[in-house]
Amino acid sequence: MCSYITEKASIFGSAKGRDGWMRVDTAVIYYDHPVHVPLDHALNIDFVDSRSKARVAVELSADSARELVRRIQAALDSGDAIHLGSGEADPQQLARTM
Amino acid sequence: MTYRDITCEVVQFTGHNGEQGEAYYARPAGPGPFPGVVLIHHIPGWNEFCIEAARKLAHHGFATICNNLYFRMGDGDPDDIGARARAEGGVSDEQMLGDVAGAMAFLRAQSNANGKVGVIGFCSGGRQTYLSACRLPDVNAAVDCWGGRVIADPAALNAKQPVSPIDYTKDLNCPLLGLFGNDDKEPAPAQVDKTEAILKDLGKTYxxxxxxxxxxxxxxxxxxxxxxxxxxxxxxxVIDFFNHNLG
Structure with a gap:
């Protein structure tokens, strides 16, 4: 691979890093050489706070990543069914205040 | 000849646009004169593998500098800085060439240098080595270790990497050694064959x-x-090639 090809997503959330919890506003996703997991290539996700440049990194096998995508979708679908319209705060509005 | 007594330290060098950056410098002890090698690190960054490779070259008699291509991106663990570099689309080819030229000048300025300098790079550094050997006028030998995208997909070219390295092959003016794995996908054997055919057609030494x-x-x-x-x-x-061309 050896490329700088990445996918980026603007996100709103928090992650726990080496110094505790922090806001994260960007996810950087790429399928290339990992640093730690013993694979030649992995699906790597960096959850980044663009202000402090701190990140929480995850390196997954391709199969693990695909399974994760399916499970995230399933969790969202079931969660939406239960909680939709329950009066939760608007994440877009919260993002502007953090 | 090998040298058990080597000296290693982090030094400052002058890179692209006169900017001061950090580099790992490993060289054999003794009066020399010693040939020099610039080692271009791979995409994951200025990490342990590349630092150790620099020490290996020093052990074999080459004053080796591995400049941190990401020094402008702040301090931190090499993998964190590497991730930051990736998120920013990497370093531009022009900036990389300026940094490699600066690292070469650092080596040639040493009192025990023999004046000859080679370049070696792994992975993305292999591609950057190929570019350096074509674009910089004073490289004496180059080693491309499985550099991907020497022949770039036109759709992948961008402002930072605007030209496919293969398009500069006519300007290659030093011997080139290439090492490749036949199970590699980037570069795949067919890409290596195509690069070799172009080198051969242009009468290059490789x-x-x-x-x-x-x-x-x-x-x-x-x-x-x-x-x-x-x-x-x-x-x-690698050692034989550098000894032959830089000694």
Whole structure:
């Protein structure tokens, strides 16, 4: 691979890093050489706070990543069914205040 | 000839646009004169594998500098800085060339230098080595270790990497050694064949070695891609090539 090809997503959330919890506003996703997991290539996700440049990194096998995508979708679908319209705060509005 | 007594330190060098950056500098002890090598680190960054490779070259008699291509991106663990570099689309080819030129000047300025300087790079550094050998006027020998995208997909070209390195091949003005694994996907054997055909057509001095049972990054002892037998042979070819062309 050896490329700088990445996918980026603007996100709103928090992650726990080496110094505790922090806001994260960007996810950087790429399928290339990992640093730690013993694979030649992995699906790597960096959850980044663009202000402090701190990140929480995850390196997954391709199969693990695909399974994760399916499970995230399933969790969202079931969660939406239960909680939709329950009066939760608007994440877009919260993002502007953090 | 090998040198058990080597000196290693982090030094400052002058890179692209006169900016001061950090570099790992490993050289054999003694009066020399010693040939120099610029080692271009791979995409993951200025990390342990590349630092250790610099020490290996010093052990074999080459004053070796491995400049941190990401020094402008702040301090931190090499993997964090590497991730930051990736998120920003990497370093531009022009900036990289300026930094490599600066690292070469650093080596030639040493009192015990013999004046000859080679360049070696792994992975993305292999591609950058190919570019350096074509674009910089004073490279004496170059070693491309499985550099991907020497022949770039036109759709992948961008402002930072605007030209496919293969398009500069006519300007290659030093001997080139290439090491590749036949199981590699980037560069795949067909890409290596195409690069070789162009080198041959243009009458360039090169030697390519292809290894069965190896893919990408087969020198990297920290990864599952490591292939000891092929790596031992590959390192011997690197040392012999530099001794022949830089000695």
């Amino acid at each position: 030697e390519f070695h292809r290894y069965d049972g190896a893919g990408h990054a087969f020198f990297d002892w920290s990864r599952p891609s490591y292939r000891p037998e092929q790596a031992v042979d590959g390192w011997k070819r």
